[in-house]
Amino acid sequence: MVGPRAEGQAGAGSGPDCDAVIVGAGFAGMYMLHKLRELGLTARVLEAGSDVGGTWYWNRYPGARCDVESMEYSYQFSEDLQQEWDWSERYAPQPEILAYAQHVAERFDLRRDITFGTRVTAATFDTERGQWRVETDGGERITATWCVMATGCLSSPNKPDFPGQDTFTGATYHTGDWPHEGVDFSGQRVGVIGTGSSAIQAIPIIAEQAAHLTVFQRTPNYAVPAHNAPLDPEVERFFKAHYPELRAKAKQSRNGLLYLHDTNPVSALEVPPHQREAIYQERWDKGGLSFAGTFVDLLTNQEANDTAAEFVRGKIRAIVDDPQVADLLSPRSVLACKRMCVDTGYYATFNRPNVTLVDVSEGPVEALTPEGLRAAGREFALDAIVFATGFDAMTGALNRIEIRGSGGQLLRDKWAEGPRTYLGLMVAGFPNLFTITGPGSPSVLTNMLPSIEQHVEWIADCIAHVRGRGAARIEPTPEAEEGWVAHVNAVADRTLFPTCNSWYLGANIPGKPRVFMPYIGFAAYVEKCEEIVREGYRGFVLGG
Numbered sequence: 401m402v403g404p405r406a407e408g409q410a411g412a413g414s415g416p417d418c419d420a421v422i423v424g425a426g427f428a429g430m431y432m433l434h435k436l437r438e439l440g441l442t443a444r445v446l447e448a449g450s451d452v453g454g455t456w457y458w459n460r461y462p463g464a465r466c467d468v469e470s471m472e473y474s475y476q477f478s479e480d481l482q483q484e485w486d487w488s489e490r491y492a493p494q495p496e497i498l499a500y501a502q503h504v505a506e507r508f509d510l511r512r513d514i515t516f517g518t519r520v521t522a523a524t525f526d527t528e529r530g531q532w533r534v535e536t537d538g539g540e541r542i543t544a545t546w547c548v549m550a551t552g553c554l555s556s557p558n559k560p561d562f563p564g565q566d567t568f569t570g571a572t573y574h575t576g577d578w579p580h581e582g583v584d585f586s587g588q589r590v591g592v593i594g595t596g597s598s599a600i601q602a603i604p605i606i607a608e609q610a611a612h613l614t615v616f617q618r619t620p621n622y623a624v625p626a627h628n629a630p631l632d633p634e635v636e637r638f639f640k641a642h643y644p645e646l647r648a649k650a651k652q653s654r655n656g657l658l659y660l661h662d663t664n665p666v667s668a669l670e671v672p673p674h675q676r677e678a679i680y681q682e683r684w685d686k687g688g689l690s691f692a693g694t695f696v697d698l699l700t701n702q703e704a705n706d707t708a709a710e711f712v713r714g715k716i717r718a719i720v721d722d723p724q725v726a727d728l729l730s731p732r733s734v735l736a737c738k739r740m741c742v743d744t745g746y747y748a749t750f751n752r753p754n755v756t757l758v759d760v761s762e763g764p765v766e767a768l769t770p771e772g773l774r775a776a777g778r779e780f781a782l783d784a785i786v787f788a789t790g791f792d793a794m795t796g797a798l799n800r801i802e803i804r805g806s807g808g809q810l811l812r813d814k815w816a817e818g819p820r821t822y823l824g825l826m827v828a829g830f831p832n833l834f835t836i837t838g839p840g841s842p843s844v845l846t847n848m849l850p851s852i853e854q855h856v857e858w859i860a861d862c863i864a865h866v867r868g869r870g871a872a873r874i875e876p877t878p879e880a881e882e883g884w885v886a887h888v889n890a891v892a893d894r895t896l897f898p899t900c901n902s903w904y905l906g907a908n909i910p911g912k913p914r915v916f917m918p919y920i921g922f923a924a925y926v927e928k929c930e931e932i933v934r935e936g937y938r939g940f941v942l943g944g
């Protein structure tokens with residue numbers, strides 16, 4: 401590891417091995433490393449995968465791509481970087497986003513401080529020394545003053561453990577841990593379990609390859625068309641010419657996305673039905689997540705939401721030939737209460753003669769068998785099974801690590817009734833530990849790149865502040881944390897978000913406490929973070 405050492409911090413005598421350990425080399429860990437180097441700190445990044453990219457390293461399933469438009473789904477901390485990189489499509493495919501992450505690693509010479517193929521198993525705070533001791537699956541122990549968890553919100557695949565799992569003689573795959581060499585399903589009978597975002601992207605492509613595709617659906621999801629296409633050179637020119645203003649504008653929105661500035665400030669109930677229909681149609685034709693912003697009250701008023709939901713159900717009925725299949729594919733839940741999906745030909749795929757939809761809402765997948773699986777009392781013969789069963793979101797990757805704070809308290813225990821943080825950034829009783837896009841921050845409800853950058857910059861400023869004050873330790877007070885948790889809940893309760901069984905609430909993981917984890921409102925959140933800093937890091941205590 402090279403790079404300047406901060407005096408009195410690292411390297412000397414019984415000092416720590418480095419100033420900071422960063423866990424994870426996705427977009428969060430990469431930028432954190434860059435930022436800490438700028439501060440003159442020494443840092444080591446530990447990454448389970450064999451390269452950078454995080455989400456885009458692991459999720460190599462067919463059809464994987466971002467659903468935030470490429471021109472917005474990118475770093476903004478370097479103007480040169482955003483000028484020099486060219487995206488090929490409106491929504492970049494996974495290989496291109498991975499190539500972008502690799503380009504960033506090269507451009508900022510990040511890899512020399514990253515150890516790949518190394519999983520962090522434990523992190524323990526040594527109160528006396530004021531150091532974190534980080535342990536890896538390779539048996540290495542590294543000490544550091546600061547520990548930054550850049551472990552990702554959607555990086556811990558939810559792999560259900562069906563009875564008979566080991567007896568199945570065919571191949572199994574999880575969308576979030578896809579083989580690097582790809583999979584050719586030609587001539588095979590394939591089963592896909594799950595119909596969330598990843599499944600909705602993968603199903604149309606698997607259906608084109610497979611001899612037969614059976615989709616096992618527990619809950620239908622709303623999908624709006626992507627209308628993906630080669631990136632319009634005019635759009636690219638416009639963005640590149642106006643990036644600073646556009647990025648600043650996006651930061652003023654609820655999701656850190658420009659499209660929300662197009663949110664119609666009108667209630668869905670204020671416009672006559674035929675006009676409302678035309679406005680929905682306009683958004684549908686435009687494509688993408690902006691559909692959720694068609695009217696201002698879609699996520700606060702059930703009746704307003706019903707109008708949008710019925711519009712989408714009408715589309716499904718129009719696209720899908722078999723009325724029974726269309727009915728099964730039609731969600732009854734609140735639209736956009738669960739992450740909305742952005743699709744390319746998803747509903748039309750169910751018109752193909754080689755595709756069958758199986759409803760497992762009442763009779764679930766019971767077991768895997770040597771020949772396939774048993775669900776809803778029926779046997780299905782399969783050559784390959786794809787688990788599109790999502791992630792243990794937001795807390796999964798953190799809870800898999802034995803993180804012990806002051807007095808040996810285990811983070812997993814502290815969070816037994818649901819995650820508790822201050823700003824989603826720090827946890828009382830766990831000094832000098834930061835969680836990038838942690839629970840209690842806007843994270844998964846936003847364009848995640850600006851959320852990541854905001855957190856990384858806040859953390860770097862915080863560390864500089866602590867060092868500037870001659871201190872060595874910072875953590876939130878239990879009262880500040882308590883207040884923040886209550887505030888996150890109060891904001892969520894003003895919306896329809898907590899009313900449905902989403903992974904935002906942990907509802908996809910059996911036994912996970914039902915707590916709404918992300919903070920709603922990017923602009924309001926950023927303002928809170930800045931206000932707390934202006935008031936001398938209100939709610940934090942410095943020490944050491």
Ligand code: FAD
Pocket residue numbers: 423424425426427428429446447448449453454455456457459464465466467468473518519520521550551552553554555598797801836837846847848849852
């Ligand atoms: P990640 O990219 O998840 O990286 C975390 C890294 O930490 C991983 O590489 C993991 O291996 C590593 N790690 C975790 N635990 C350990 C450990 N114990 N030891 C060592 N390493 C560890 N967001 C959007 O804003 N727009 C989109 O369009 C979008 N599309 C998505 C599509 C898919 C299929 C998925 C799964 C997510 C999508 N997301 C999207 C969310 C996406 O996760 C974020 O945008 C972003 O990539 C997160 O970066 P990160 O660095 O925080 O986390």
